[in-house]
Amino acid sequence: MGTDAESGEFVREALGVAERITADGSSPWPVEAGRYRLVAARACPWANRVVIARRLLGLEDAISMGIAGPLHDERSWRFHLDPGDKDPVLGIEYLREAYEKAVPGYDKGVTVPAMVEVASGKVATNAYAELEFDLATQWSSLHREGAPDLFPEKYRDEIDAVGQGIFHDVNNGVYKCGFATTQAAYEKAFGALFARLDELSDRLAGQRYLVGDTITAADVRLWVTLVRFDAAYHGHFKANRQKLTEMPVLWAYARDLFQTPGFGDTIDFDQIKQHYYGVHSSVNPSGVVPLGPDTSGWLTEHGRESLGGRPFGDGTPPGPPPASERVPALPA
Template sequence: MGTDRDSGEFVREPLGVAERITADGSSPWPVEAGRYRLVGARACPWANRVIITRRLLGLEDAISLGIAGPLHDERSWRFHLDPGDVDPVLGIEYLREAYEKAVPGYDEGVTVPAMVEVASGKVVTNEYAELERDLSTQWRGLHRPGAPDLWPAEHRDEITALGEGIFHDVNNGVYKCGFASGQAAYERAYAALWARLDALSSHLATRRYLVGDTITQADIRLWVTLARFDAAYHGHFKANRHKLTELPVLWAYARDLFQTPGFGDTIDFEQIKQHYYGVHTSVNPTGVVPVGPDPSGWLTPHGREQLGGRPFGDGTPPGPPPADEQVPAPA
């Protein structure tokens, strides 16, 4: 992450290993069950997008999941939640080790999600948006029976257009607010964020999902930011016009998805707070992690069923997450 010296605006660093895993032979990395390990973090929204996609499509048996802890230093994401502080499959303490195996002398950002080839220990890709789409398309032969179509051909243009606005103004927009180094840059990001959230609220007032009548990749993209909004972005990143709980449409929409299998069962609010408040020392130099907000409201009725829609289209909900991937329920 960085900031433009002249404008004071937050600038997201480029991705360092943007390969692809394909089934059609268009890349050197073939789709193959058991070959890759997805490294994510419960705290990170970009990783959360891919973890949700993997869950909904039922790829848990084909792609194992490693979880980096919420705290890290300049050496990168670290497996400090695992016994001995080492990922049990990759045998590494810091994710940087897998990047350096892929690119000797690697000096770009070490980010999650990262897909790692288990045998070589090399990062194959950290291109999260392409990875999401490829899980829906290239990995189709390994989807569970009843897996939903998250990237339906007839809606791809609309999903892409909506997704671009959500990325720039919402997903990345909260970071632009939080890491702005000047008042004008902050206010521009703040205005764009809330203009987009207001537009999305209007869009969702009469429809259950963003595109069509089923969950698509567009919903996953928006939801990961909404899920972290009150826990981190409202206070920590100064995105504080309203709390999510004060926005009737978006709060109901977010609860609806939280209570849908594959969404809320990927979230750990404590790890989210530990990461944002504990790692971003330029924003929160004391490292004090807030006790609130109370997350129990996520389980309250949302009433969005009245708008119709079929969450999984012609498919079915995913089963429970594997025992070693379960997260605490809001209490």
């Protein structure tokens, strides 16, 4: 991550290992059960997208998952929640070690999610958007029975179009607000963020999901930012025109998905706050982590069923997450 010195605008760094994992032989990395370990972090929205896709598609047995802790330093994400501060499968303390095995002298960003080949310990890819798509399409032979179609072919252009706006103005937009170093850059990002949220609210006022009548990748992309909004972005990133809880349509939509298997069961609010407030020293030099907000509202009725829609289409909900991947339950 960086900031343009002249404009003060946040600029997201290019991905460093933008390969793909495919079943059709179009990449050096083949689809194979047990070959890769997904390294994610509960704090990170970009990783959360892939974690949700893996859950919905039932790929837990085919792709193991390691969880980096919420705190890291200049050496990268680290496994400080695991015994001995090392990932139990990869045997590494810092994710950078897997990047350097893949690219000696690696000098770009060390990001999650990252798919790591277990045998070699090398990062195969950190291209989160391509990985999300490929889990849904290239890994289909390993999907659970009843897995939903996150990229229905007839809606792919619409999903991409909606997703582009979400990426630039919402997913990345909150970071543009938080890391802006000039008033003009901040106000530009702030305006684009809330204009896009207003547009999405209007769209969702009359339909349960963003594209079609089922959950698609577009919903996953928007939701990972919404679920972190009040806990991190409203205060920490100064995205404070309104809280999510003060935007009725988006708040109900976000609660609907939170209560859908595969979404809320991937979220740890404490780790989210620990990361944002504890790592971004330029934004929060004290490192003090807030105790709020109250999260019990996520479990309240949302009323979105009245709009129709079939969450999983012709498929079924995923089962409970593996015991090793369960997150703390919210207060009722």
